[in-house]
Amino acid sequence: MNEFLVFEGVTKRYGDFYAVRDVTFEVRQGEIFALLGPSGCGKTTLLRMLAGFIEPDAGRILVDGKDVTGIPPDKRPVNTVFQSYALFPHLTIRDNIGFGLKMARRGKAEIAAEVDRMLDLVDLVEHADKKPDQISGGQKQRVAIARALVNKPRVLLLDEPLAALDLKLRQRLLVELDEIHDEVGITFLYVTHDQTEAMAISDRIGVMNRGRVAQIGAPAEIYESPVDSFVAAFIGDTNFLEGRVIERLGDEYSLVAIEAMGEIRVYNDREISPGDEIHLSLRPEKLSIQTSAPAATDEARNAIEGTVEDVIYLGALTRYWVRTGERRLAVERQHSRFLLDEKPPTWGDKVWVRWRADDGYLLRDFAPEHAEMLSLPAETE
Amino acid sequence: MKKGRANIAGNRLEWLLTLPSMGWLLFFFAVPTVLILVMSFKPANAYGGFGEGWTLKAWIDMGHPSYPLIVWRTIWLSLLTTIICIGFALPAGFLLGLIRSKWRNILLLLVIVPFWTNFLIRVFAWKVLLHPLGYLKRALMLVGLASDETLLLYNEWAVLLVMVYTYLPFAILPIYAASEKFDYSLLDAARDLGASASKAFWLVFVPGIQRGLMAAVAMVLIPALGSYIIPDMVGGPSGEMIGNMIARRVFNDRNWPHAAALAGLLMIVTLAPVLVAFFTEKQHAAGATREGGGEAE
Ligand SMILES: Nc1ncnc2c1ncn2[C@@H]1O[C@H](COP(=O)(O)OP(=O)(O)O)[C@@H](O)[C@H]1O
Ligand SMILES: [Mg+2]
Numbered sequence: 001m002n003e004f005l006v007f008e009g010v011t012k013r014y015g016d017f018y019a020v021r022d023v024t025f026e027v028r029q030g031e032i033f034a035l036l037g038p039s040g041c042g043k044t045t046l047l048r049m050l051a052g053f054i055e056p057d058a059g060r061i062l063v064d065g066k067d068v069t070g071i072p073p074d075k076r077p078v079n080t081v082f083q084s085y086a087l088f089p090h091l092t093i094r095d096n097i098g099f100g101l102k103m104a105r106r107g108k109a110e111i112a113a114e115v116d117r118m119l120d121l122v123d124l125v126e127h128a129d130k131k132p133d134q135i136s137g138g139q140k141q142r143v144a145i146a147r148a149l150v151n152k153p154r155v156l157l158l159d160e161p162l163a164a165l166d167l168k169l170r171q172r173l174l175v176e177l178d179e180i181h182d183e184v185g186i187t188f189l190y191v192t193h194d195q196t197e198a199m200a201i202s203d204r205i206g207v208m209n210r211g212r213v214a215q216i217g218a219p220a221e222i223y224e225s226p227v228d229s230f231v232a233a234f235i236g237d238t239n240f241l242e243g244r245v246i247e248r249l250g251d252e253y254s255l256v257a258i259e260a261m262g263e264i265r266v267y268n269d270r271e272i273s274p275g276d277e278i279h280l281s282l283r284p285e286k287l288s289i290q291t292s293a294p295a296a297t298d299e300a301r302n303a304i305e306g307t308v309e310d311v312i313y314l315g316a317l318t319r320y321w322v323r324t325g326e327r328r329l330a331v332e333r334q335h336s337r338f339l340l341d342e343k344p345p346t347w348g349d350k351v352w353v354r355w356r357a358d359d360g361y362l363l364r365d366f367a368p369e370h371a372e373m374l375s376l377p378a379e380t381e
Numbered sequence: 382m383k384k385g386r387a388n389i390a391g392n393r394l395e396w397l398l399t400l401p402s403m404g405w406l407l408f409f410f411a412v413p414t415v416l417i418l419v420m421s422f423k424p425a426n427a428y429g430g431f432g433e434g435w436t437l438k439a440w441i442d443m444g445h446p447s448y449p450l451i452v453w454r455t456i457w458l459s460l461l462t463t464i465i466c467i468g469f470a471l472p473a474g475f476l477l478g479l480i481r482s483k484w485r486n487i488l489l490l491l492v493i494v495p496f497w498t499n500f501l502i503r504v505f506a507w508k509v510l511l512h513p514l515g516y517l518k519r520a521l522m523l524v525g526l527a528s529d530e531t532l533l534l535y536n537e538w539a540v541l542l543v544m545v546y547t548y549l550p551f552a553i554l555p556i557y558a559a560s561e562k563f564d565y566s567l568l569d570a571a572r573d574l575g576a577s578a579s580k581a582f583w584l585v586f587v588p589g590i591q592r593g594l595m596a597a598v599a600m601v602l603i604p605a606l607g608s609y610i611i612p613d614m615v616g617g618p619s620g621e622m623i624g625n626m627i628a629r630r631v632f633n634d635r636n637w638p639h640a641a642a643l644a645g646l647l648m649i650v651t652l653a654p655v656l657v658a659f660f661t662e663k664q665h666a667a668g669a670t671r672e673g674g675g676e677a678e
Contacts, residue, residue, distance in 0.1 A: 053569055073572040086570035090588040103575035151574065 004029035004187055005050075005155055009059035012045050019045040021211040022059070027155070027204075032181055032188040034198035037208030038234065043191040046208075047157050050189070052076045063154050074103070079148035080157040083164065085140045087132040093143050094119070094128040100151040118146040121180060138169045145180065155187045162197065174201055195235050199223070207231050223283075225269070228365035232281040233373040239282040239329050240371055241360075245274050253300065253357055256280075260326035264302040265357040272362070279366035284332040286359040289320055289351050300357045304329070308349045318344060322353055329353055330375070414648070421641035429635030439642035448626070455622040456650065458537060459605035462544040463552075466601045467594070469545075470552035474593070475586060477553070478560025489557070492550050500547070504614050507543045508534065511615065535617025543611050551600040559593025560586075595658055606651045623647045 005027035012020040020042040027033040035043045048054045050061055052073030060069045068076050079100065087096050097118050101111045119125045122142040127135055132143065141161060148156055161177070162170040178201055181188055192198050198205050199219040206216045207230075215227045226232035229240060243258040253265045254272055258280075266280055294303045306324035320331045331353055333344065345351050421439050424432035477488055495503060510517045511533040521527035533539060567589065571581035587594065609624030616622070623643060630640035 051573055053572075073569070074575045074577055080570070080573045082566060082570055084564075084566060086564070086566050088567060088570070088585055088588075090591070099571070099576075100574035103580065147574065 003027075004064055005033075005189070006062040007046070007050075007059070008062070010046065010049060010056045010061060011058040012042075012049060012054060013057050018211045020049070020056070023208075023211075023213050024059075025206055025213055025216055027187060027189060030185055030187055031203040032178075032190055032201055034190045034192060034202035034205045035208055036192055036195055036198040036205050036234075039193050041208045042211040043193075043208060044159055047080070047159050047189065047191050050076075050155070051078060051080050051157055077154040078157055079151050079153040080159065081141075081144045081148050081161045083160040085132075085144045085164075087140055087143055087147070089132055092129050092131060093124060093135070096132065096143055097147045097150055099147065104151070114150055118150045121149075121183065122146045122176075137165055138173060141165065141173060142176075145177070149180070149184060149186065153186065155189055158188060158190045160192055161190075163192070163194075170197070177201060199235075207234065209234075225361055226281060226363065228363050229279065229281070229367055229370035230365075230373075232361075232363060233370045237284055237330060237375050239284065239287075240363075240366070240374075241280040241282060242366070243278055243280070245272050245276045245278060247274050261324055262304060264304070265300065266360055266362065267358045269362040270364070279363040280360045281363055282329075282355065282360045284319065284330040285317075285334070287329065287331040287353050287355045289322065289331045289333055289345055289353055291345050291349055291351055294352055294354055301354060302357060303352050303354045305350070305352055308345050308347055308351055311346055320345065320351075322351060324353065417641045417644050421638055421645050423638050425636045425638045429637065431637065436638075439636075439638040440645075442639055443642055443646060451621055451623060451626055452646070452650070454537065454620075455606060455608075455624075455647075458541055458544065458622065459602055459608075461541060462548060462605045463598055463602045465541075465545050466549050466552040467556075467597060469549060470556045470597055471587070471594075473553050474556030474560045474590070475582070477557045478563055479565060492553050492557075495550065501610065503547070504543060504611055507539075507546070508615055511539055511542075534615055535620065537616070537620045539615040539617075540608075540612045540620040540622070543615050544605055544608060547611065548601040548605060551604070552597040555593045555596035555600060556590060557593075559590035559596075563589045595662070599655065599658070602654060603651050607647060623650075 003026040007023050007025050010020055010023045011018065023042075023046060035046065037043055045054060049056050050063075050068075052068070052071060052075075056069060060067050062068065063077055068078075088099065091099065094115055098111045098115045101114055106114075115128075116125075119128050122145060124135075124139060124142055124146070127139060132140060135143070141164075145156075145158075145161070158177075162173055165173065174197060190198070190202060202219060204216060204218055205222050207214045207222060209230050215222055215231045217225075222231060223235055226235060232238050232240075241258045241261065241264075243256040243264075246255045246257055246263065248254050248268075249265065252268060254268055255263055256266050256278060257263050266278070272278060289308075294301075304324045306322040306329065308320055309323045309328060310321040312319040315335075317332050317334050320333065322329045322331055335344075420431070422435050422437065424434065424436045424438060426432045473492075477485060477492075480488070509515055512518070513532070513534065515533070518527055518531065518533050521531070521533075522529070527533070563586065567585050568581045571585045572578070576584060607624055608622055609628055612620045612622045612625055613628070616625070623646070627640050627643045627647070630636045630643060
């Protein structure tokens, strides 16, 4: 019942190149599911296979239990909001929104009533008789959404719907989109390469990389417990630490030697034993920075001594680069107080970086090239 | 405000740029046209010149019993030529606009290649092809589609065939120019919203290239109405058009006023659709400006 939209081993090849490779996941009825991944990872290809413009080479797609592969796009119970809006330039806003109903041969009066309802929903009543080139980008986007929604699709597909808009408008439309979703209750499949957008709007996220789904989960799950270095680096900033397990410290923690840094404690997110090589993701905001030496550390805390190498003031927070031994750690400090009263550490200060052993996360897979996605990649000697 | 000022400057530049072509039109179109109209109200004299004073005789002679048939033939042959040309040019232009590889240029070249051969030679080639002893007829007889009596040449259908052949590139090129700028993703949007492939074509593609379509109609219909060489060479007596009548009045009868009146008649037939198109377009534009409003969010 919950598995409303199902992708089963979906694959699309162009020559030897896999645009989408053996993708399997489910979307629940009524949720906003975001497909998140860098440009070129196959999001649009996947969406177009669901819309019916591309047929998969293998696998099938089910909507509400029904296999839709092989059905032409005009017969599928889904509608798309295109990235470029694709509004019909020769039709008014009203006729653009009514296009789908006209194709479905609905009555004139019914079409008029439905279109009016949609115009009201997206707040475009006074622009109804204009042509698309007479309204702004944000308004076009809302027309595109209304034009798709009016057909009451089983799933609404949105391909980077806000990518062409500027930041403030994007944030506002995101909220509007969320409200529209609450009102219509239709399942949304939302494609984006912007992780903040995906986290803000979706109930669950599928992170894609090179044609495959790397991880699926709620935004917090993906952010806090990334399965591999790609997800960890793509979804936010982090510190990657490589090391080897020295010994187990009871059930929950292990002692680990981190290359070029020293010994730290980590939480056993999975079964590890002495001698194992591990990769730890440590989010900058989980680290704290202080100028005085910490009192005796308890078992679940780590403290590393270092020197402030760089300070980037960002208003709400400051980002520090702290050198510890031969590596740099990114640390973020929130400014909950007026800055002058806070006396924050500054360039050249000797500092201690502290974090709870539970706050790191052990990655299942690690590839050095993913460190390149971070704002401060590891130094290469 | 700024935008408005830029527009005025732009308009002035546009005026300056159109001045030479306006001059060209004035001297080589407007002046001869007026001269022809003036001639049509003069009496003819026996030596191929003009008599004294003014008369409506040439226009009254338009009532000649053989004329309605020829005017009608001119109109339907031209309309049919236009319809057939557009019928081929729409899908051709659609595909040319869609193709994004080197094939596009190769196909475009094929459209333009006939222009490299002289027009008269090409019509003459058709005459050879359609000749009672020509290859086409022999081929058709071989497969049993024609008998010995079938006449491929010297009738209205020969005129139609050669006119379609001649004017087809003039229909394809403007439609291609418009489809090249057409956003084909609009067709995906139409399909997505439940339109079949043919509905998407007629309801989204065709309105989207409307200007190119109008240009194509004008580029075929107007020269077709004035055809002279094609019916003269492949039409025979049963394929004559207004153009042939005009030529006959000038060369055989040496009756210039009569020829001028015929030319005036042709002009009226030709201008009618152009004027209709012009005014509907203008209304369209006026409607759009009236509805036009702020860009503001
Ligand atoms: N028609 C095609 N022929 C060849 N390669 C294609 C075609 N369409 C997409 N691709 C390739 O497939 C990959 C995925 O494309 P796409 O789904 O558009 O990515 P995304 O939407 O995630 O940016 C890209 O590397 C792209 O170059
Ligand atoms: Mg894309």
